Amino acid sequence: MAEVIKMPKMSDTMTEGVLAKWHKKVGDKVKSGDVLAEVETDKATMDMESYWDGTLLYIGVEEGTAVPVDAVMAVIGKEGEDYKAALEAEQSGSQESASPKSESKDDVPKADDKKEETAPAQGGGLSEEELAEKGVTVIRMPLLSDTMTEGVIAEWHKKVGDKVKDDDVLADVETDKATMEVMGYATGTLLHIGVEKGSAAKVNGIIAIVGPEGTDVSGILAGGDQNAKPKAESEEKIEAPKEEKQTTAADATSTPVAEGSSDSRVKASPLAKKIAKDKGIDLSQVSGSAEGGRIIKKDIENYKPAAPAESGKPKAESSEQPKAAAAAPVIPTYVGEVKYTEQPVSQMRKVIAKRLAESLFTAPHFYLTVSIDMDNAMAARTAINAVAPVKVSFNDIVIKAVAVALKKHPAVNSSWGGDKIRFNEHTNIGVAMAVEDGLLVPVVRFADGKSLSHISAEVKDFGGKAKAKKLQPADWEGSTFTVSNLGMFGIDEFTSIINSPDGAILSVGAIQQVPVVKNGAVVPGNVMKLTLGCDHRVVDGATGAQFLQTLKGLLEEPIRLLA
DSSP states (O other), rough: OOOEEEOOSSSOOOOOEEEEEEEEOOTEEOTTTTTTEEEEOOEEEEEEESOOEEEEEOOOOOOOOOTTOEEEEEEEESSSOOOOHHHHHHHHHHHHHHSOOOOGGGGSHHHHHHHHHSOOOOOOOOOOHHHHHTOEEEEEOOSSSSTTTTTEEEEEEEOTTTTOOOHHHHHHHESSHHHHHHOOOEEEEEEEEOOTTTTTTTTOHHHHHHHSSTTTOOOHHHHSSOSSSSOOOOHHHHHHHHHHHHHHHHHHHSSSSSSSSSSSOOOOOOOHHHHHHHHHHHHHGGOOOGGGGGBOOOHHTTTOOOOOOTTTTHHHHHHHHHHHHHHHHOOOOOOOOOOOEEEEEOOHHHHHHHHHHHHHHHHEEEEEEEEEEEEHHHHHHHHHHHOOOOOOHHHHHHHHHHHHHHHHHHOOOOOOOOOEEEEEEEEEEOOOOETEEEEOOEEEEEESSHHHHHHHHHHHHHHHHHHHOOOHHHHSOSSSSEEOOOGGGGGGOHHHHHOOOOSSEEEEEEEEEEEEEEEEEEEEEEEEEEEEETTTTTOOHHHHHHHHHHHHHHHHHHHGGOO
């Protein structure tokens, strides 16, 4: 009978694994104990073995693909055996969609669905796709800021029936941060205005339509989000003659740019405004060459400052202009490039993010900091390394001191269980280690009973395995307390997030040479800062402080670690 191979749960925190490499292919003979594939978990790359003899009949996951725990990966059975029945019985919802062979005819869009999507909306008009082929452009409310959800039409600069060019400003839109111009980027006739002045339109809502004159856009208006009801045709017909007269009068007066016009707003394209601002050019002094005297890019580029004030102008005006120019210095333009790279989140980083977020937002953290005089510890380390078979680091001494202090303060060596608190009588110290993809925390078990040389050798072995991604689940499970040391990077003091389910974590800073007071005199000293992060559900402030006092005494008199 065919056997279905599923993604195994290779660690207590694993929810999915990446199929790094297949060591067998379909048709290969497989024996119990053979390595089928390599799986990248959140903490290491591990071998996945077969527990059956037979032929590899089916592979359902490609290399490099993330697979949830218990998802179907392969099928092993007798050569030529029909495995599909067993496969179909095991596969379900998400597993079927992940499998390369799980595509079904139901997933293919039906012809009826396509017809429904492209069919014209009610009202007899053409759909948006069909209108686009005819040169019709639907203008929607743009996203003008990262927090914008809707915009208010502050002013329309065009009306239905007006000719529009691709660089014309159609309207001013008031967002949550500023009033900005909206350009149509289309050439033709303004066929429809969907939002009246002073009304709000949601982002991506239809605000106008531009296209060939006389185009029927009722199909879009009947089915699209217009944000406002279109005006009645009868009203447009009645108002049309008046609008034409007004347009004619306006064109007659606005062709030359009149300084005495009642409209104080300078008409210029956004690009022209930006260039003028960068160059310190006053737009009111520039003549526009576009329709209606609008200023565009070439007008700014061709602009030449006016000659000094003529004698006919009032003296007061000529004397004030140099002062204004001096008060507005020109800021030089710096053009940079927005550039970045992105990469997929690794399995390890996914779990780190999930677990630390759960710890920080579930456990109420508080922190206590103490300064340690390390003069005696430094002398002791020198003496120990003179005879020890393995070189001992300051971190090894801290691990040993923490383990001894936890035996005297079991409340700190505890964890929260919801309806109960576990007080651990053993001391398993997790040692945080930085690796290429993130952070691993292998565990030095029963550290209080081990010598400094033993602890040092174990930590070095864990470090090598961590960098090579050879740590096994047994290496990182079962900690009761964690030590995180950034002192080797020159960090003086920091706080850490508790490694759940531990009740506390110790952050170890660098040893600094600072002035200290001894016997009433200021002398050079070596000081190291320790910060204890506590889960307030199991560790109170006084309890944490007492633990740090004991730890301080052990590190300042390290001979007590050997007693």
